[in-house]
Amino acid sequence: MALELNFLGEFRAGFRFTHVFALLCFVGVIFKLTLLIIKRRKTCRKMEPFDGPPPHWLFGHVFMLKQDGTSLNTMQDWGQKYPFAFPLWFGPFVCVLNIHHPDYVKTILASTEPKDDLAYTFIQKWIGEGLLVAHGQKWFRHRRLLTPGFHYDVLKPYVKLMSDSANTMLDKWESYSKTGETFELFEHVSLMTLDSILKCAFSYNSNCQIEGGKNEYIKSVYELSYLVNLRFRTFPYHNDFIFNLSPHGYRFRKACTVAQNHTAEVVRRRKEELKEEKELDRIQAKRYLDFLDILLCARDENNQGLSDEDIRSEVDTFMFEGHDTTASGISFILYCLACHPEHQQRCREEINQALGDNRTMEWEALSKIPYTTMCIKESIRLYPPVPGMARITTKPMTFFDGRTIPAGCILGTSVYGIHRNPTVWENPDVFDPVRFLPENVASRSPHAFVPFSAGPRNCIGQNFAMNEMKAVIALTLQRYELIEVPEWKPKLIPRLVMRSLNGIHIKIRPVQQTHKLA
Helix, strand or coil, X not given: CHHHHHHHHHHHHHHHHHHHHXXXXXXXXXXXXXXXXHHHHHHHHHCCCCCCCCCECCCECHHHCXXXXXXXXXXXXXXXXXXXXXXXXXXXXXXXXXXXXXXXXXXXXXXXXXXXCCHHHHHHHHHCCCCCCCXXXXXHHHHHHHHHHHCHHHHCCHHHHHHHHHHHHXXXXXXXXHHCCCEEHHHHHHHXXXXXXXXXXXXXXXXXXXXXXXXXXXXXXXXXXXXXXXXXXXXXXXXXXXXXXXXXXXXXXXXXXXXXXXXXXXXXXHHHHHHHCCCHHHHHXXXXXXXXXXXXXXXXXXXXXCCHHHHHHHHHHHHHHHHHHHHHHHHHHHHHHHHCHHHHHHHHHHHHHHHCCCXXXXXXXXXXXXXXXXXXXXXXXXXXXXXXXXXXXXXXXXXXXXXXXXCCXXXXXXXXXXXXXXXXXXXXXXXXXXXXXXXXXXXXXXXXXXXXXXXXXXXXXXXXXXXXXXXXXXXXXXXXEEEECCCCCCCEEECCCXXXXXXXXXXXXXXXXHHXXX
């Protein structure tokens, strides 16, 4: 009997505890929902000056922007209906003011406002607090210390490394030129830019183009790029708790560990080399200065350098920013030239005159291909490698028409929208390199073309990227004629970089064969 009473007492106590716990959970959920509702109302008030497409009360505009390659067209239609900017809702609580006009973007990019605290936080788990996501005094100091790393004296030897990587890719294409079969560009170009940046970042010859990404570090970089894109477009994954519990979260943490450990080990070894080679001149005589050398030797006015953690973050940032973005740019440039053989041929004639029989791009030749450079710029106008940028306001911001956005708002700059805005560009969907003649550039707003952002937070590596694009395009056109495959039109999808759902496909044939046919 006593045993039964004891059991009943424990059961009642446990039952009461369960009720209290359930009640506390219920109160917590109600409290959290109340905060979110208050946040939504505040956000609605902040966006009152700006008209936009009516959102669904729960899903916002998510299901209106279909993931079938038509979302950018939908955004363009909205842009014409709502000039300058309009609110975009991602679910019931997250709202971004989408900006698609140079006069608006000028106000944003002239400021030093930090990157937004949504998408960039996903990348930060991998690259740390490098130049891409840093802000305030840390960003200012790192920017100042890294700027010498992109001086033309440092960039000069990189051109040969880029050429070597490009020629490896072009040698692999010989089989496609013989059979005339259609092939997908992006995968090849992505391996090539990864190979190139590994050489430029820390003198690492990966052979990834030959091995096809068997190296653990290379696999981790690909895995991280894929998972960051996946998380960005899977809205439940925006929550750290949900993402960390998912299989993708586990894969992300594992790949992060591999990539970060690799970079840390490379930094450690290079620091040991520096102890042996005390003078910078000796290092330079031994080999070219790579990005890691610049970071290790950087000193501020107090003779203080970057910490090991800062160096790792900046190397990983350089890897992230200079790999997929450049691969996207080069792939779409080659596609555009395949679609416009008359411009392709004019570029080829210019390139042949600049290079002669030389199968390696030289630094001096980069300035001798102005028409090719205009075609490159026109291609990245139509298909910007980074289709959008985001900032968060720390103070009220007033635009030229008097409308004001308060502090705490996410501002999304649609680079694609600006580059195809019909009020800024005549016939914006037409490929016309003449737009980039000096006299035509001078007549436009400098913020009408912002593939590398603008203002104080512009892309520090834009010359590196342009040099690589020029070198790869020149060497490709020297060897091959690019041929459009009409049944394979890219279905554009904006991710962290511009991609195509169905890939980017072309055919090629040797230039010598073209001359014989002519």
